[in-house]
Amino acid sequence: MNDPWLIILVAAAGVTIAKVVPALLPTVGDTGRLGSLMRYLPAAILGAVTASGIAGLAVGSSSPWALYIALAVIAALAAWTRRTSVALALGFALVVVLYAAHLV
Amino acid sequence: VLVDGTLPVLVNEVLPRPRLVNLISYFTMTEPAAYPARLTFGMAVVDSLPLLPAYVLWAMIFGAAATVSGFGAIQAVAMSVLVFSGTAQLAALKIAALPLASIFLTSVLLSLRFLPMTLALNQRLDRPRWQRAVLAWMLVDGTFALATGRRGTNAGLPSYLAGAFVAAYCTWVAATVAGALAGPLVPRAWAAAADALVVVIFVVLTAELCITIRVGAAAIGAGVAALLLSRVMPAGAAMLVAAVAVSAALSFSEGRRQ
Numbered sequence: 279m280n281d282p283w284l285i286i287l288v289a290a291a292g293v294t295i296a297k298v299v300p301a302l303l304p305t306v307g308d309t310g311r312l313g314s315l316m317r318y319l320p321a322a323i324l325g326a327v328t329a330s331g332i333a334g335l336a337v338g339s340s341s342p343w344a345l346y347i348a349l350a351v352i353a354a355l356a357a358w359t360r361r362t363s364v365a366l367a368l369g370f371a372l373v374v375v376l377y378a379a380h381l382v
Numbered sequence: 383v384l385v386d387g388t389l390p391v392l393v394n395e396v397l398p399r400p401r402l403v404n405l406i407s408y409f410t411m412t413e414p415a416a417y418p419a420r421l422t423f424g425m426a427v428v429d430s431l432p433l434l435p436a437y438v439l440w441a442m443i444f445g446a447a448a449t450v451s452g453f454g455a456i457q458a459v460a461m462s463v464l465v466f467s468g469t470a471q472l473a474a475l476k477i478a479a480l481p482l483a484s485i486f487l488t489s490v491l492l493s494l495r496f497l498p499m500t501l502a503l504n505q506r507l508d509r510p511r512w513q514r515a516v517l518a519w520m521l522v523d524g525t526f527a528l529a530t531g532r533r534g535t536n537a538g539l540p541s542y543l544a545g546a547f548v549a550a551y552c553t554w555v556a557a558t559v560a561g562a563l564a565g566p567l568v569p570r571a572w573a574a575a576a577d578a579l580v581v582v583i584f585v586v587l588t589a590e591l592c593i594t595i596r597v598g599a600a601a602i603g604a605g606v607a608a609l610l611l612s613r614v615m616p617a618g619a620a621m622l623v624a625a626v627a628v629s630a631a632l633s634f635s636e637g638r639r640q
Contacts, residue, residue, distance in 0.1 A: 282457040289474040290464040292489025300500040301518035318629035320530040322604035326621040328584040329605030356589035369582035
């Protein structure tokens, strides 16, 4: 194994570059094609992160469809009510039920 | 308003949280109660509370795994302090024996998902570049999701990001200390629980963000594309390519429609 301190420094450098370099780029205005792209980007990256997380969770699940349905219910509730706390509470409860039933 | 077609746009922008209040506030032209005029540090700390249990589980698992992998407790905590990225930290542990260049490249690839996050936040931050760089370093998936959810105003956004960072960072580092000290006593099953908590949080925050069909299409389209692309490239790169490609496609189609 490499020296742990070197591993720490190298990993920190990799993460910092990926995070900080885009912040040094000039911003684009709200109008035009780039501005339009930036309006969709937050939802797109959140969608990509969420989908990857769901896929990772489903890999270890004995019943992926139960998981998908539970998450779809949570998403529908969140989209309809716009109540973060209610949707999160129901979501955590559903996950507990799935675990208790050995479906995840 | 009806004639020039701005009503649907305004309703779509104002409609969420909760619908009736926003609809009333639209017709009375007042600020919806759920959208504060200014974001604050304290608001971010409160918003971060649902995320903290997942951070605790993940950081404890990392701390324990690091000490089992040959890192000292101080080194495990130093990694959380300096890297502050769960995926990059755990990946570095797994490939600790590979050349340092491989560890660096893996960290960059796994962190490429931060690129569109930082670019998107840049649009909302009217600050000098060095301040944007500092705020970008503070960013993690959860804090980006919280800041994106608070899209009603940009006033006080730096304070909000700092508050979300302090809540996440302090929790992350403190739980790493606990995990490093507990070592092998930390159950590995906690990883699955942490994963499930994070997924639920992201499903809720993403669903709440989808206030129009096109924004929903961006989220779902990028999600599907990221899954397909992750079969042929690292996950971080897949997320970056998927998000940018789907956003560009929607932006292009919007331009054509106009």
